[in-house]
Amino acid sequence: MNILGLNSVFHESAAAIVVDGRVVAACEEERFSRIKHAKEARVDNPHELPEQAMRFCLDYAGLLPDDIDIVAYSFEPRLRRLKFRPEWWPDSSLESVFLHSLDEVDGAVARMMGRRVGRALKFVPHHLAHAASAYYPSGFDKAAILVIDGIGEADCTMLARGEGNHIGVLASLSYPHSLGFVWEQASVYLGFSAYDAAKVMGLAAYGDPGVFRRAFASIIQEGEQGYAVDAETIGFKSLEPHRLVALFGPRRPPDGEFLRHHMNVAAALQEATDRAALSLLRRLEREAGGGALCLAGGVALNCVTNDRIARAGAFSDVFIPSAPHDAGTAIGAALVAHCAKRGAKRPTGGATPYLGPEYDERETLAAVRAAGLKPRKCRDAPREAAEMIADGNIVGWFQGRMEFGPRALGNRSLLADPRRPDTRAILNQRVKHREEFRPFAPSVLAEHAEEWFDLGSSSRSHEFMLFACPTRPGRAARIPAVIHEDGTARVQIVRRAANPRYHALISRFFERTGVPLVLNTSFNDNEPIVCTPADAIATFRGAGLDALFLGDICVTRDG
Ligand SMILES: [Fe+2]
Known part of the structure; x- marks a missing residue:
């Protein structure tokens, strides 16, 4: 079939x-x-x-x-x-x-x-x-399921329960109760596009949620059903944030400064979202029972809320897919x-993010030569890349099947040294051309992750960079480039079995530096993440990277 x-x-x-x-x-x-x-x-x-x-x-x-x-x-x-x-x-x-x-x-x-x-x-x-x-x-035999997004047919949030091959809907919240729409409105209010919830999430760490806490309580109210959203605030598919302007003052122009005021709005929104999610979780626990939890919907990309949910203790294990x-x-x-087919066996294979296209060496070499670059075959690409990163270079790392989902997880990634305080500014300004406040994430060896970060739970989804975890005491100062303003990091755990070459690269970096993690950001400069070797070469040139590894083929800026 x-x-x-x-x-x-x-x-x-x-x-x-x-x-x-x-x-x-x-x-x-x-x-x-x-x-x-x-x-x-x-x-x-x-x-x-x-x-x-x-x-x-x-x-x-x-x-x-x-x-x-x-x-x-x-x-x-x-x-x-x-x-x-x-x-x-x-x-x-x-x-x-x-x-x-x-x-x-x-x-x-x-x-x-x-x-x-x-x-x-x-x-x-x-x-x-x-x-x-x-x-x-997820691999769970049964689980409670929570879906939170903008809107589906009419629902914005769904509570369900899975058992065997069956998913049964327990309850749903229809429009206007859309947390996704609130985030779209707030993104526009803060001078971003409606798609830029990740920027709002990054900005929130700089603000004080207390300043606008009461105002946000009128937009997202906690209640018996979980939460309720004020219809007047969001307006269906309206990206004119009239009510946010009335509550918080003029919207930030796209090229405007980031003021304390904007950070406080973002922080209050993040806090209100966390409270709404936890309130839903209590309802889900009442109606579906405890055990395992599966999360999906666009709001499940909010790694701060995900971490709150995982730590709330209502569920023993949490799975969120990479997309x-x-x-x-x-x-x-x-x-x-x-x-839906009678007697269908339990599905397999969807837990890995590596589901996209891959390119062999012949295709890679053709792309490199077509670009007029000189390819060099590496004897040990993970080791060479790790050495270059430790020497302060920014490296494009392209290998294997492309990730499914918005995060680069070691197959279409830009890698840099997390120890250098200036790495973040160089990447944001020179390479990625994005706002200075935006954080970068670490990819850490699974064997050492708990020594550096308080993971809070043993979720498989830590491999997908979906939780913002606090750093262990004394560690943050050693890896300033991957620590956000609030002391957290959006950790990706790397297991050898899931991605052996990426694991080898970080292991070599660890041997050289004593730090078992590298900075990992998506391989792009505002465009979609690169897919083909030709895309990677174009971004390598355009963004001024120091080196590019395409499988075992290496090209450098001066080569
Ligand atoms: Fe959706």
């Missing part, structure tokens, strides 16, 4: 392929199209499908369109018609445009596949797809379709 999963209803378009219950490949369209988030979330484009990601998935699995038994799309138009109220829109006619575009999905899939699809096309409820993307790969945001619903939808 071959199932193609697709997400394209809003943004983060992606495709995935599941063969007999095994997740074989998954990729976001932005990596091929080089357009961030693949497309804007517009009412008239849910049928713009991730064609290049689909083609990659089929090629990787060695399948033709005719071999696909089911196409699973992570949004259910019938549920939308049932639960969504057109008057939520500022102009209710927008809903007909949206529904019309959803009606086009069928034809668009047929065109993309070059064949009739008919009943092989299955529409999967959006939050069920999110839930499945976390629960099935908890909308891209992950491509995998989730396919897994829902698989598990």
Whole structure:
């Protein structure tokens, strides 16, 4: 049974392929199209499908369109018609445009596949797809599941329980109770784009949440159902933050200074989000019982909230997939379709982030030569890269299958020395051209992680850089480039079995320096993370990196 999963209803378009219950490949369209988030979330484009990601998935699995038994799309138009109220829109006619575009999905899939699809096309409820993307790969036999995002068909948050191959919905919170929308509004208010929740999260560490605590309590209120969001504040899909301006003063212009005031708004938002999530968690514990917890939805990219949840003690183990945001619903939808078959075996393979394309040495050498660069074959690339990093160089590290999800986890990464106080400024200003306040993350050897960071729990998802963990006393001063303003670090644990070459690189760095971690940031300069060797070479040149390792092939700035 071959199932193609697709997400394209809003943004983060992606495709995935599941063969007999095994997740074989998954990729976001932005990596091929080089357009961030693949497309804007517009009412008239849910049928713009991730064609290049689909083609990659089929090629990787060695399948033709005719071999696909089911196409699973992570949004259910019938549920939308049932639960969504057109008057939520500022102009209710927008809903007909949206529904019309959803009606086009069928034809668009047929065109993309070059064949009739008919009943092989299955529409999967959006939050069920999110839930499945976390629960099935988690390996838990049963678990409570929490999905928090902007909006699905009409729901913004879902509480569910998984047992065996079945996911049962316990409760959901519909619009306006969208934490995702509050973050979009706040991002715009603070001078960023609606996609820049990560920047707001970074800024929050500098602020005092107490200053605007009361004001935020009127926007996100805790309550019996978990939390409630003030409809007037968010306005459906409105990115005019009128109420935030009324409460907190003028919005920050995109090129404006970062004032204490902005940091305090971000800090209060982070605190209100944490409280809402913990309140939901208490409800979930009451309704689903304790044990294991799976988290998904865009809000599950908030590593501060994730850490609060993991430490709250209500659940013994927490799993969050590497792509908890909308891209992950491509995998989730396919897994829902698989598990709907009678007697389906438990899915496998979705817990690794390394599900994207890879390139062999012949392809790599061709790209290097086409760029007019001189390739050099390394005898021991991890050791050479580690030596260069310890000598203060910024190194592009490209190897193996590309990560699925927004974090670079050692296969499409830029690496630097965490010990040098100036590394952060050099990376932010010279290489990545981004705001100075934004933190960088450490990749640490699993064997030494607890000596340096208070991980708080033994979640497998520590391998996906999804928790902000406090640093152990006395350690922060040795690794200033990866410690955020509040003393935490967004740790990625690296196990030898999961990524042997990356583990070897950090081990060599440890042997040389006594520090078992390197700074890891995504291999890009504002564009989507690099996918091909040619993308990596372009960023290597454009961003002024010192060296680039493409598997065992090395090129240097002066070579
Ligand atoms: Fe979503």
